[in-house]
Amino acid sequence: MGKKRNRRGGDLMPIVEVLADRNKIDSEQFDRLLRTLYREIWDIVPAELSAEEPGARLVAHDLEIRFRERHEKDGPSNFDVEIEIRAIDFPSRRANIQKRTERIFERLRLSMGGLRFFVFILLSPGGFASR
Structure with a gap:
């Protein structure tokens, strides 16, 4: 079984x-928001989550970005947009994870206009195999 690789050859x-x-969110704002977030996430997340350990330095193409619309079965939320980031846990990344989360939030705030949103980062050990 092979591992899924990014363009640099890493996991x-x-x-x-x-x-x-x-x-x-009205339709025009919704479409514009998704386009803007797509561009910004490519820049912001690697810059803020890159870490010192080998394999923890990130570039844009290390990301997998998924967009989806809230479905009625998702349950209620007080937020218009929810951004969840799942990443491999490295000691230097974990050491200041709250500051990293707040910096990502602040860098995205302007694009959100008046929308209510949050950023949640979950670090965990991980493995991946695919065929």
Whole structure:
């Protein structure tokens, strides 16, 4: 079984999932927001989550970004947009994870306009195999 590789040849990680509620955002703003977030996430997340250890230095193509609309079965939320980032746990990344989370949040704030949103980063050990 082979591993999924990014363009640099490393493991594909982190995964950024953006969940947006179309019922709370008008169509034109929704489409513009997703395009903007797509561009910004490529720049912001690698810069803020890169770490010192081998294999923890990130570039844009290390990311897998997933966008989806909130579905009625997802349950209620007080937020218009939810951004969850899952990444491999490295000691230097973990040491200041709250500051990294806050910097990503602040860098995305302007693009969100008045929308309510959050950024959540989950670090964990991980493995991946595929065929």
